[in-house]
Amino acid sequence: MRMEGKTAIVTGAGSGFGEAIATRFAEEGANVVIADIREDAAHAVASAIGASAVGIGVDVATRAGNIAMRDCAAESFGRLDTFVLNAGVTHKNQSALTVSEADFDLITAVNMKAMFHATQVMADDLAAFGGGSIIATASTAGLRPRPGLVWYNASKAWVINACKCLAVELAPRNIRVNSLCPVASPTAMLSDFMGEDTPEIREKFQAVIPLGRFSQPRDMANAALYLASDQADFITGVALEVDGGRCV
């Protein structure tokens, strides 16, 4: 049991990568707060996991939402060890020149500003229990960007950079900060990444992945489990590519 005695908050855990990460953490002994803007989805995932999980509806882009998640972990489980910033949004694949200001503002709020709030709200609690781990879901898009997703890609590059800076700044408090960089995965977001969901476009996306398949939520769950566990207690500031070799 690699997460025995630990408590984790996972955002965007109502589906996709977040659901898989939270479920995997619970299998390894963690208590988990399942946070998602879709409250019903958060509660459904928590009930599927059982007594070691609690669901909460929050908007990660707000200070109030982050305080609510932190308080939920404290009240339900009495401590905080791992915070996974996984909730994210994208604009549909299109020219950078046509993305609406509303979509741009949503991307900066959910993908970027949420990290500002979460870090300021969670750091003291993580430090209070001897240190901990912050893990942010970035993307290969932040390392090897493609056209069509410019503003989304840039938000993920920002996340990778913020994690590296925070890794250094929070190291004296024994808080490790790492990011995960998945390649395309068949979750709810994939059709927006592709623009048009056809077998030909899926094939085009898959063709550039040396191991020959999309990433799966279980790949992210296993990578997050490693970074959250004590086995990674000397690993900080890393942008871990979970991409079948795509970024080589």
Ligand SMILES: NC(=O)c1ccc[n+]([C@@H]2O[C@H](COP(=O)([O-])OP(=O)(O)OC[C@H]3O[C@@H](n4cnc5c(N)ncnc54)[C@H](O)[C@@H]3O)[C@@H](O)[C@H]2O)c1
């Ligand atoms: N699927 C891919 O191909 C892929 C590739 C690289 C990175 N990512 C990143 O992975 C992360 C998870 O996405 P996914 O692929 O599992 O898709 P997903 O749509 O299944 O999960 C995203 C979750 O975030 C939640 N969410 C959105 N806005 C929120 C907010 N303001 N507050 C709280 N929750 C909110 C959604 O309700 C949803 O449950 C995202 O950060 C995404 O950018 C995905």
